Amino acid sequence: MLVDKLLNNRAAGVLTGLLFAVHPVHWEQVTNIPGRSILLCGLFFFYSFWMFLKAVGSGKTRYLLISLILYCLSLLSKESAVMMPLCVIAYFWIVLPKGQRTQCQQQNAGFFSNSFLIITIAYFLCREYLGISGGFKWISIEQTALSVITFLKALVIYLRLVMIPAGLYYDRSLDIFSSFWEVQVASTIVFWLIALYFILKKWPSFTSTTKFLFAWTAINFAVVSQVIPVKVSYFSISTAEHFLYMPSVAILAITIVFVMNIAKALIEHKQAKKSIIILGAAGLYLFYIIVTINQVIISSNQMTMFKQSFDKNPRNIRVITPLALSYAYAGMYEEAEKYYKESLKVEPGNVRGLIGAGRALFDQGKYWHGLAYYNKVVNAGQFESMLNENKRAAYQEIEKRYEEGLKNLKGRIINEAQKYDLAKLHYSLGVVYHMTDRTDKAILEYKRAITVRPNYQESYMNLAAAYETTGQKEKAIETYNYILSSIVLDKDRLAYISKRLEILQSGR
Numbered sequence: 001m002l003v004d005k006l007l008n009n010r011a012a013g014v015l016t017g018l019l020f021a022v023h024p025v026h027w028e029q030v031t032n033i034p035g036r037s038i039l040l041c042g043l044f045f046f047y048s049f050w051m052f053l054k055a056v057g058s059g060k061t062r063y064l065l066i067s068l069i070l071y072c073l074s075l076l077s078k079e080s081a082v083m084m085p086l087c088v089i090a091y092f093w094i095v096l097p098k099g100q101r102t103q104c105q106q107q108n109a110g111f112f113s114n115s116f117l118i119i120t121i122a123y124f125l126c127r128e129y130l131g132i133s134g135g136f137k138w139i140s141i142e143q144t145a146l147s148v149i150t151f152l153k154a155l156v157i158y159l160r161l162v163m164i165p166a167g168l169y170y171d172r173s174l175d176i177f178s179s180f181w182e183v184q185v186a187s188t189i190v191f192w193l194i195a196l197y198f199i200l201k202k203w204p205s206f207t208s209t210t211k212f213l214f215a216w217t218a219i220n221f222a223v224v225s226q227v228i229p230v231k232v233s234y235f236s237i238s239t240a241e242h243f244l245y246m247p248s249v250a251i252l253a254i255t256i257v258f259v260m261n262i263a264k265a266l267i268e269h270k271q272a273k274k275s276i277i278i279l280g281a282a283g284l285y286l287f288y289i290i291v292t293i294n295q296v297i298i299s300s301n302q303m304t305m306f307k308q309s310f311d312k313n314p315r316n317i318r319v320i321t322p323l324a325l326s327y328a329y330a331g332m333y334e335e336a337e338k339y340y341k342e343s344l345k346v347e348p349g350n351v352r353g354l355i356g357a358g359r360a361l362f363d364q365g366k367y368w369h370g371l372a373y374y375n376k377v378v379n380a381g382q383f384e385s386m387l388n389e390n391k392r393a394a395y396q397e398i399e400k401r402y403e404e405g406l407k408n409l410k411g412r413i414i415n416e417a418q419k420y421d422l423a424k425l426h427y428s429l430g431v432v433y434h435m436t437d438r439t440d441k442a443i444l445e446y447k448r449a450i451t452v453r454p455n456y457q458e459s460y461m462n463l464a465a466a467y468e469t470t471g472q473k474e475k476a477i478e479t480y481n482y483i484l485s486s487i488v489l490d491k492d493r494l495a496y497i498s499k500r501l502e503i504l505q506s507g508r
Contacts, residue, residue: 002050003253006095006209012260015281016253022288023252024165027295029242032170037078038242044074045081045246052088052112056096059108068115075123080223080246082123085116090215095208146177146185147226147237153177153188154239155221161241162251165291168241170299170309173316175236210257213250220246236315302326310339317346317353324356328363336360351383359390367398395436402429423453430459434466442466457487468504477504 004013020026029035048070055063074081092109154174161168177185203211224243244251259281266272299305306323309316324339340357343350358373371394380387405425409418430445446463449456460483467476480497483489489497 002046002053002249005050005053006212007253007257008209009257012253012256015256015260016249018285019252019256019288020249022285022292023162023248024168024288024291024295025161025241025244025248027168027292027299028170028240029245031296031299035242038245041074041078041081042245044070044077045084046249048074048084049087052091055112056091056108064108064112064115068119071116071119075119079127080220082120083219083223083246085113085120086219086222087216088116089113090219091212094212094215142180143176144227146180149185149188150174150176150237151224151226151239152192153184154237156188156191157239158241158244159251162244162248162255165288167312168291168295169312170240170305171316171319172239172241172309173236173313173318174239175315210254213254216250217247217254220250238318303330314342315346317343317350320346321350321352321356324353324360328356328360333360333363337364349378351377351380351387355380355383355387355390358394362390362394362397367394367401370394371398392436395432399429399432402432419452423449423456423459426452427456427459427462430462430466434462434469439466439469443470455487457483457489457493460487461493464500468500473504477501480504 001013001017003016004010007013029038048067051063051067051070055061055067071081071084074084092113096109154172157172179185199214206214221243224238226237263272263277266277267274298308303323303326306319306326309319310323313319320339320343324336324343327333327339328336337357337360340353340360343353344357347353354373354377358370361367361370361373371391374387374391374394377383377387402425406422406429409422409425412418426445426449430442430449433439433442433445443463443466446459446466449459450463453459460479464476464479464483467473467479480501483497484494
């Protein structure tokens with residue numbers, strides 16, 4: 001309806017609508033639950049603009065009111081709808097310039113445009129008030145420029161995907177160009193300069209609606225052009241295929257009009273039969289439908305979908321982490337561990353990766369290894385409760401295993417090896433108590449370990465530290481002195497104990 005209203009061409013509108021409906025490039029937002037926001041945004045956005053066109057054509061305020069309500073719903077669905085005012089202004093400037101407006105349209109132009117602008121400003125103010133306007137910020141003009149050029153490279157890929165939708169995958173991303181001297185930077189700039197030259201050369205021959213469709217495309221791409229960063233990580237930007245959803249309406253409409261004109265010329269000059277052209281178009285539509293169905297099948301299995309994306313771009317952190325999670329849900333913990341570690345290669349401080357790797361190791365029974373990953377988390381942020389819960393589960397399982405080990409050895413000590421094992425179990429259980437703030441129990445276990453192995457250096461060291469933790473300074477000094485007098489120490493440990501004694505005895 002929108003294209004039909006713009007072009008006043010029912011055939012072009014129907015063909016564009018059909019192509020938009022079956023085109024494989026839209027698979028991502030249709031098959032994934034997060035894509036609902038894009039679908040809703042697009043639905044309300046397109047209907048809003050359609051009602052705006054009716055308001056312009058009829059001059060009736062009720063159509064404008066409906067358009068504004070739909071625009072609000074579009075904004076509430078996804079922030080990319082903020083480009084609507086620019087589309088409205090572009091329509092007045094390009095399709096209805098001042099000299100071609102009726103008196104009513106001339107009077108309404110400013111009112112209509114300002115209405116959309118006021119809602120947009122109010123939307124931004126609400127976001128600011130609610131504290132949801134944050135995000136990545138570029139650190140320099142150079143980085144911004146390189147990111148925009150990277151996006152221009154993505155546009156070339158988008159054009160190819162619209163024409164030949166092969167190699168589709170979830171959450172497409174590109175590494176940001178690192179320097180202006182890269183060959184692809186130059187080739188990307190040259191490509192778009194040539195494209196711009198030909199567009200400007202043909203510009204006077206385009207109809208006003210075709211010009212507007214070009215403007216629609218540029219405006220709706222501008223919101224994801226990386227001037228405002230849409231990043232996957234600190235070195236890559238998101239170039240997801242769902243970015244095409246809004247601009248593709250105009251791209252497909254331009255393509256349909258172009259192909260229809262060529263087909264018409266071929267038929268008029270008897271260079272092709274109408275039936276052959278119709279058959280070719282039907283074949284193309286069928287091809288698009290088959291590719292779409294294939295992508296839907298792939299996306300029905302999240303593991304397959306994420307693996308496909310990982311194979312295409314193994315540095316996309318937003319794909320690696322859910323891929324690891326899908327393996328974890330399937331009980332394939334070794335694979336989950338592998339991919340969580342892959343995510344940590346990309347971003348070593350990635351909290352989800354650290355917690356996920358720890359959990360995958362935990363599920364394999366490697367509790368201490370899992371805790372080692374949990375303890376690498378510097379600032380868990382929103383994952384704090386998850387981290388603490390996983391730590392608690394790991395300590396509980398370790399504690400349970402040590403207690404079972406002690407129970408099995410109780411009353412069965414017949415040789416030195418078993419005495420060593422018993423002492424180590426008491427010591428290890430003490431460490432668990434110590435790390436979970438049960439210091440009194442830890443002290444008891446360290447003492448039990450020492451009873452079994454009188455010169456157990458690690459137990460003495462931890463016992464002294466436990467005394468310090470509980471404020472038992474004299475006992476800590478006594479324990480450190482005993483270690484110095486009775487146990488052979490290496491140079492580093494000797495220096496450490498001397499330092500601790502100095503601090504304790506000076507009262508610091």
